[in-house]
Amino acid sequence: MSCFVNCLSEEDQEFSDIKNAAAEFYRANRVPEELERALGELFFQNPEDVHGYLANYFTNLSSQPLISRLNGKERYDSRGQLCAEAEVFCMICNKEKRISSAAISSHLGQKDPFLDWQAKSEERVHHVKTAVHWIVEPLNKMLKEQNPCDQSEVDQKLSNFFMARHREEKEMKEKEEILSTSEQEVEVPCSPPEKKKEKKTDKKKKGGSEKPFCPAEPPEPVLPGCLAIGSVSLAVAKSGAQIKGMPLYKYIRVLKNPEDQGRFHIPVTLVTILSCGKTSPGKLKLLEEVILIPNAGQQVKQIITMTTQLQKEMMRIMSTSSKAGVTQAILSDSGVLPLSLDRPEQALDLITEACNNLALELGTSFNLAMNCAGPDLMDYTKEKYEIATGVYKSPDELVAMYQTLISKYTAVVALIDPLRREDREQWEKLSNVIGQSCVLLSDQTNKPQAPPLPGVTGVIVKHVNEITVSDLITITSEQQGSLLLGTTSNESCDDDSLSDIAVGLGLDYVKLGGLTSAERMTKYNRLVSIEEELAQRGILVSKQYHSPPLFTETEEEVI
Structure with missing residues (x-):
């Protein structure tokens, strides 16, 4: 030598x-x-x-690159709210290098758009600061000298850490509850007259002919700092992909199934075209958003072009129309058109008119999905859904309303969260009355471990909080029915990882939001790049579905 x-x-x-x-x-x-x-x-x-x-x-x-340290930073998401970013540093050839970073969206539970916004903001700041502390101190020490290419071991350590903190938090709350109840028993003696009054009211309820109203299920507790787990997991996965010299989508495919390295397909890309609901002007609250479902096999570029033309035509109609319930065309912060409406038919009529003007056949060129945000509409004082300002419907009345809409607008092939989870009987009724013409989808962000709902054939999963990359792999491997990977309303400052994750996991559907927000367009552009790369390498597969609705298990692959 x-x-x-x-x-x-x-x-x-x-x-x-x-x-x-x-x-x-x-x-x-x-x-x-x-x-x-x-x-x-x-x-x-x-x-x-x-x-x-x-x-x-x-x-x-040379020696295998190992994690030398983690770093946590406070960043801002698409709505100007704080989020936590995790950075991974590794020793490569005796030099420390910053390999990658990641920041996933935080989800603090049930939506509460305008009530106590200051308290919500303070809660989010507490979550982010706790997450940064977790990354910089305990997680940094725990993952030091860890192989970044061993994703399963890293995620197992992260999950164990989270579960330990979750148990500590639960035990602390239980102790606080015991102390508070004991203090109340000492300070407030029981009053016999009050007991009699309570018994009378109970008798009235029991004697009524109506079915008992099912109260809301307790919300899933969100542990402060939990988004550090998902952010570190994604950052480590990106580091492993970079060290292995392969794109993230291919690396995730290797993690999911090392033997399946043949062909890839691009998920059917669902695009949000209208924004309604509580955050938009107008009385209508029932529709949170209307989503375009393209035909399987369409290229992402074709989908974006068609959706952009449709959106511009709707803006033109809105700016020139004098119809009641239509405001000037201004894009919301999520990159879609907010409408001032009184009835859901107005949104669907606007889309139909725009399609006719563009010579697009609604129901053939593309279909529609309605995100109804049912869990957020219940008025628990009246025990009814407030579908519009001052307009209330019982669960059975809402089922009848959906049936009428689906029969009139046959292009609507999917309903997302039409009801609360607690109204399981109405979920089953709705599934029976709409039959095969429309499918029911459920957003499992709030209840990731909840039992399946009657009639639901697909679920929406999101990479938030403590969900690791290994968790996503497990969910997509075990879940029965269709899976749709979706974004949250507050996009993180991370780049385009969601597109890689959707392709790598082999999902059939992905929902990336509107076409104007910079964070969302980065993900669309990444999906276009992946599609072009796979086509050039000759390993792109087109999935064809027998007939609408698309969310069915009957499918075949065509090269």
């Missing part, structure tokens, strides 16, 4: 780095004479390749 090193120094001064690396490796590992002879022969036979080959050769012989 010494003669080989000397030869390098005599030939070219540019070989000095390689010479030093070779000499250091030789002293540390005592290279056998056979290897020394082989390297010498390689150099003399093919000296022009010495820069690339020897550099790569000795790099491959």
Whole structure:
């Protein structure tokens, strides 16, 4: 080896780095004479390749990159709210390098758009600061010297850490409740007259003919700091992909199924085209958003072009129309058109009119889904859904209303969260009355471990809070029915990882939001790039579905 090193120094001064690396490796590992002879022969036979080959050769012989430290930072999401970013640093060739970073969306439970906004903001700040503390201190110590390419072990450690903190929080709350109840028993003695009054009211309720109203299920507690778990997990996955020299979508496919490395398909890309509900002007609250469902097999570019044309035509109609319930066309912060409406038919009529003007056949060129946000509409004082300002419907009346809408607008092939989870009887009724013409989807962000609802054939999953990359792989491997990966209303400052995740997991559907927000367009552009790359390599598969609705298990793959 010494003669080989000397030869390098005599030939070219540019070989000095390689010479030093070779000499250091030789002293540390005592290279056998056979290897020394082989390297010498390689150099003399093919000296022009010495820069690339020897550099790569000795790099491959170096130690496996290990996590040297984690760093947490406070960043801002698409709505100007704080989020936590995790950075991963690794030791590579005796140098510390920043490999990747990630920031996922935080989800604090049930939506409460305008009530106690200041308290909600303070709660979010507390969550983010706790997450940053977790990343910088306990998680940093826990994952130091960990192999970033061992995703399952990293995620297991993250999950164990979260569960330990969750148990601590639960025990603390239980102690506080015991103390508070004991103090109340001492301070407030029981009053016999009050007991009699309570019994009378109970008798009235029991004697009524109406079915008892099912109260709201307790919300899933969100542990402060939990979004550190998901952010670190994604950052480690991105680091592993970079170290392995492969795109994130391929790396996730390897994690999910190492033997399945053949072909990929692009998920059917659902695009939000209208924003309604509580956050938009007007009386209508029932529709949170209307979503375009393109036909399977359409390229992402074609979907974006068609949706943009449709959206511009709707804006033109809105700006020139004098119809009641239509305001000037201004895009919301989520990149979609907010409408001032009184009835859901107005939104669907606007889309129909725009399609007619563009010679698009609604129900053939594309279909629609309605995100109804049912869980947020219940007025518990009246025990009815407030579908519009001052307009209330019982669960059975709402089922009848959905049936009428679906029969009139046949292009609507999916309803997302039409009812509360507690109204299981009405979910089953709705599934029976709409039949095969429309499917029911449920957003499981609030209740990730909840039992399936009657009639639901697909669920929406989101990468939020403590959900790790391994959790997403497990969910997509075990879930029965259709899966749709969706975004939250407050996009994180992370780049385009959601598109890679959807492709890598082999999902059939992905929902990326509107076409104007910069954060969402980054994800759409990434999906376009992945599609082009797969097509160039000849490993892109087009999935064809037998007939609408698309959310069915009957499908076949066509190359």
